[in-house]
Amino acid sequence: MHSTTSKxxxxxxxxxRNSAYARHIQKCLQYVDFYGGSVPTAPxxxxxxxxxxxxxxxxxxxxxxxxxxxxxxxxxIAKKYYENLFxxxxxxxxxxxxxxxxxxxxxxxxxxxxxxxxxxxxxxxCPRHAAAPTEESIDEFRLDDTRDNNKSETxxxxxxxxxxxxxxYMEKGVKKNALVKVCARAKEKQGSERF
Numbered sequence: 001m002h003s004t005t006s007k008x009x010x011x012x013x014x015x016x017r018n019s020a021y022a023r024h025i026q027k028c029l030q031y032v033d034f035y036g037g038s039v040p041t042a043p044x045x046x047x048x049x050x051x052x053x054x055x056x057x058x059x060x061x062x063x064x065x066x067x068x069x070x071x072x073x074x075x076x077i078a079k080k081y082y083e084n085l086f087x088x089x090x091x092x093x094x095x096x097x098x099x100x101x102x103x104x105x106x107x108x109x110x111x112x113x114x115x116x117x118x119x120x121x122x123x124x125x126c127p128r129h130a131a132a133p134t135e136e137s138i139d140e141f142r143l144d145d146t147r148d149n150n151k152s153e154t155x156x157x158x159x160x161x162x163x164x165x166x167x168x169y170m171e172k173g174v175k176k177n178a179l180v181k182v183c184a185r186a187k188e189k190q191g192s193e194r195f
Contacts, residue, residue, distance in 0.1 A: 005032055051077050058104070058169065059176040089117040092180050093124045104169070104180065123186040 008029050015022040055071070055078035085106045093103040107117050121128040169176050 005029060008032065048077055052081055056081065057171050059171070086112045089122060090180055091117045091122050091124055092182070094186065095125050117181060121183040121186055122180050123182055126183060126186045128183050
């Protein structure tokens, strides 16, 4: 109570005399003095972000959208947000892989334009993640000719393979999988049994 009234008195001292704001502060002081405690605040409604956090799914299944739910607005917000994401390839954080913790996230617009995760390794901790493939890196990590030819036809970077990884992500009681492109070093680091 003391802190509330002292803050109000400081605010009143700075406010212009006889202004609407000064009169408001005086009324607030009278309220606090009479009722004690602090000025009650109105309960906040849910923001769009709150609704999005409730309904968002990292990997969305459109077949589940057919059912009618109690919160159609939240589902629409989550669906619209999901449609605006760059979802072709996910990036993977293997910094805590020894503990069995792996994190995936969608690429940003800048990362899409740079080709990260598509033409480079998707592991955020891999040295081959940030750099676009150069002639030296292609020579250094070159695989046998047959695999290189297959990769160039599919649009994958040299030395990259696509793995469908079950990363143990439970969402509303369902385990989900995502496609992640990693280089051979990241695969060895993670261990083939993890993919």
